[in-house]
Amino acid sequence: MAQEKEDIIVAVYRVIQERKSNPSENSYTASLMKKGVEKILKKLGEEATEVVIAGVGGKREEIIYETADLIFHNLVLLGYYDIDPEEVYSELRRRFGTSGIEEKQSRVG
Template sequence: MSALDRLAATVLSRRGADPDTSWTAKLLSKGPEKCAEKFGEEAVEAIIEAVKGDRQRLTSEAADVLFHLLVMLAARDVTLQDVEQELAAREGISGIDEKASRVR
């Protein structure tokens, strides 16, 4: 089991936990919209570090992004496995072709 798998399992285990004792539970208790907002904030911070070029800070911010992505997904009952299945379904398909298939 990878660190990302373990983190995803931990996030799921914190649904319904006491928000006073768990940061993850506190985020989830605020609802999907707040989880999405926090994910967006972390994504912007990662973008800033990518532009600055500080490898260590980018690595740290990317870890925050992954954590908050998992929290946002959990808030909407989407699992890491759901995302992995979607990625697997896209394997071998040109990114250009895949994107064109989603345009409505």
């Protein structure tokens, strides 16, 4: 099942990269890329807020829907900077099994 999750993220990321390379007028992703990182970050912030609101509401369907939007917009940001999702997976693998407290302390400096 974990493989399926990675596959859809990779598939969505590929489409985002395609829209970036070959923009069309009717592509939401291409329009975000064209508007630049500030617009992408604004959308990312809006989506994060919507996840928080859904979490407060506690409705499972809304949490899932809003989280999907947040992940999509995160992928748009990664695509803007040509950061492959595998780099994020690698960072998560590096942290796996390490206490969150220890990991954060290792970054202080």
